[in-house]
Amino acid sequence: MIDDLSKPITSLGESDSANRGVRAGAADLTPHGGLSSVAGERDPALWHKTIPALLAETVERFGDREAAIFPAQGIRWTYRQLAAQADNLAAGLLATGLKPGERVGIWSPNRAEWVVMQYASARIGLVLVNINPAYRLAELEYALGKVGCRAILLAARFKSSDYIEMMQSLLPELATAEAGRLHSAQLPDLCTVIRMGEEKTPGMFNYDEVVGLGGPAWRRQLDRISASLRPDDAINIQFTSGTTGSPKGATLTHANIINNARFVVRRIAFSEADRLCIPVPLYHCFGMVMGSLGCVSSGAAMVFPGEGFEPSATLQAVRDERCSALYGVPTMFVAMLESDDFAQFDLSSLRTGIMAGAPCPIEVMERVTTDMSMPEITIAYGMTETSPVSFQSHIDDPIDRRVSTTGRVHPHVESKIIGEDGATLPVGQQGELCTRGYSVMQGYWADDQQTREAIDADGWMHTGDLAVFDEDGYCKIVGRVKDMIIRGGENIYPREIEEYLFRHPAVQEVQVFGVPDARFGEQACAWIVLKSGQRADEDDIRSFCREQIAHYKIPHYIRFKDSLPMTVTGKPQKFIMRDRMTAELQDNPPDGG
Numbered sequence: 001m002i003d004d005l006s007k008p009i010t011s012l013g014e015s016d017s018a019n020r021g022v023r024a025g026a027a028d029l030t031p032h033g034g035l036s037s038v039a040g041e042r043d044p045a046l047w048h049k050t051i052p053a054l055l056a057e058t059v060e061r062f063g064d065r066e067a068a069i070f071p072a073q074g075i076r077w078t079y080r081q082l083a084a085q086a087d088n089l090a091a092g093l094l095a096t097g098l099k100p101g102e103r104v105g106i107w108s109p110n111r112a113e114w115v116v117m118q119y120a121s122a123r124i125g126l127v128l129v130n131i132n133p134a135y136r137l138a139e140l141e142y143a144l145g146k147v148g149c150r151a152i153l154l155a156a157r158f159k160s161s162d163y164i165e166m167m168q169s170l171l172p173e174l175a176t177a178e179a180g181r182l183h184s185a186q187l188p189d190l191c192t193v194i195r196m197g198e199e200k201t202p203g204m205f206n207y208d209e210v211v212g213l214g215g216p217a218w219r220r221q222l223d224r225i226s227a228s229l230r231p232d233d234a235i236n237i238q239f240t241s242g243t244t245g246s247p248k249g250a251t252l253t254h255a256n257i258i259n260n261a262r263f264v265v266r267r268i269a270f271s272e273a274d275r276l277c278i279p280v281p282l283y284h285c286f287g288m289v290m291g292s293l294g295c296v297s298s299g300a301a302m303v304f305p306g307e308g309f310e311p312s313a314t315l316q317a318v319r320d321e322r323c324s325a326l327y328g329v330p331t332m333f334v335a336m337l338e339s340d341d342f343a344q345f346d347l348s349s350l351r352t353g354i355m356a357g358a359p360c361p362i363e364v365m366e367r368v369t370t371d372m373s374m375p376e377i378t379i380a381y382g383m384t385e386t387s388p389v390s391f392q393s394h395i396d397d398p399i400d401r402r403v404s405t406t407g408r409v410h411p412h413v414e415s416k417i418i419g420e421d422g423a424t425l426p427v428g429q430q431g432e433l434c435t436r437g438y439s440v441m442q443g444y445w446a447d448d449q450q451t452r453e454a455i456d457a458d459g460w461m462h463t464g465d466l467a468v469f470d471e472d473g474y475c476k477i478v479g480r481v482k483d484m485i486i487r488g489g490e491n492i493y494p495r496e497i498e499e500y501l502f503r504h505p506a507v508q509e510v511q512v513f514g515v516p517d518a519r520f521g522e523q524a525c526a527w528i529v530l531k532s533g534q535r536a537d538e539d540d541i542r543s544f545c546r547e548q549i550a551h552y553k554i555p556h557y558i559r560f561k562d563s564l565p566m567t568v569t570g571k572p573q574k575f576i577m578r579d580r581m582t583a584e585l586q587d588n589p590p591d592g593g
Helices: 001-004 051-062 079-095 114-122 136-146 163-170 172-176 209-212 222-228 253-265 284-296 311-321 332-338 364-372 399-404 448-454 496-499 538-545 574-587
Strands: 037-039 064-071 075-078 102-107 127-131 147-153 192-195 232-239 250-254 276-277 301-303 325-328 352-356 375-380 389-392 414-418 431-437 461-469 475-480 485-488 490-492 507-518 521-530 557-560
Touching: 051 079, 051 114, 051 253, 051 284, 064 079, 075 079, 079 114, 079 209, 079 222, 079 253, 102 114, 114 127, 114 222, 114 284, 127 136, 136 147, 136 250, 147 163, 163 172, 192 209, 232 253, 232 375, 250 253, 250 352, 253 301, 253 389, 253 507, 276 311, 284 301, 284 325, 284 352, 284 475, 301 311, 311 325, 311 332, 325 364, 325 485, 332 364, 332 507, 364 375, 364 399, 375 399, 389 414, 399 461, 414 461, 448 461, 475 496, 485 507, 490 496, 496 521, 496 538, 507 574, 521 574, 538 557, 557 574
Parallel strands: 064 301, 102 127, 102 147, 127 232, 147 192, 276 301, 276 325, 325 352, 352 375, 521 557
Antiparallel strands: 037 414, 064 075, 232 250, 375 389, 414 431, 431 461, 461 475, 485 490, 507 521
């Protein structure tokens, strides 16, 4: 039942403390007894508070400091002003009939309204449902229906997506409906559609119109509702599907994401003096938790350079706002470094940041630390289901550790590496990475079976990632359990080949995956994006591999692409690559194996 996720899952075999942090014993950042098992520090203690309580504390401490800057919208708010904006919208949402515990969707690129909605919905206990800005009709319908959204806030459009038109196509009843009183056969739970912008659309409220509904009577209810909320209440649902194609609604609590945000920015020594540039999308944990909530937890300023990532706009925002930190996936940093106008921007204000979402070639990391003035940049690893970060490097880790590993375990998190039999493996052996602690999600919304498959009876989240610990407790991700290629009985791990091919001077991006083969079962295929102005062919790549990696690991198929299928957050969609390559080989069968 949907309502089962309104309280913590404690029926997984552990006491409630299993969902709050490391259960027993002191921190052990290095593997103990030669086994791949680590535990994060237990100091400082976990925060047991809600998002509105956190924002109120930040306003009390840093109310007149800048909180949120949106250059493209001409918006600049202090923390006091941001909280006031959230209260205005929260009161308006109550006036539309929404009640604590109900789900409200947001479908928009990075805009000021997104951040306001994040804190307004939390203020009154609405569960915010993050909708991927790249979703099309079928995906939108699935997401809204799966969690029973009562309302949705949407942008008018973004890039090639006309959100208003798609919503009207999905809900033809909007044409004759009174705003806030939608009755849809397709989505019976959805009553209220709110659009951004000043244009009027039949059946929809305008954002400012909803804000205007929240009179004094509604505002007087805000503190009472906020005081009734519990840190373990569900407050956010994020759909995870990017690399598997199977959408699941990861359900996160106040305590999940507040604490994770706090520990993420603590690793990069954040304070109220910092200013963070956030070009990564808000719909994802990188922007919403590590970015927005990370700033609120420390009193830092958040700067959103635009609705979506643009290299020049991001560089300009860093320069103009004197940002001290910058977030991004490796492809974003590469795009900024290779931007034609890169040399025009003074980036000397930068100090730190986070690179996450995909492996980082050492050449890129070296250029980021020097050319972008980010000597304290860190690498982070995690997944939406763990709020998201469980491993992160430190700002003073050697650069080779920051490139070759994902750092060490986060505070109040346990992690281990297991073999196929479920036993913890010795240090240095690769197996599946599992994590446990406060950060593990409540579960997948209305999907008990998939929740049980992901979180075992002892509360361990099975990540599906293959990893190795070294003797100092640093974690290296070596691939996905399901990505492993089995060629004629030989196990091939794509990550290993990708890391080697990244060394080729002409290679900018590469992904390796398996495709069916009649003789060997599977063959390795590499899709490569070359650096601007560089040339290479299949023979060059194979010659580069020959005598350096085992013959069976050398990609049998090599294709050069202008770009690779990625999620909005920069994660490779190997299932799309595999399907396209398989179709190509079926249409043009190779000559022999």
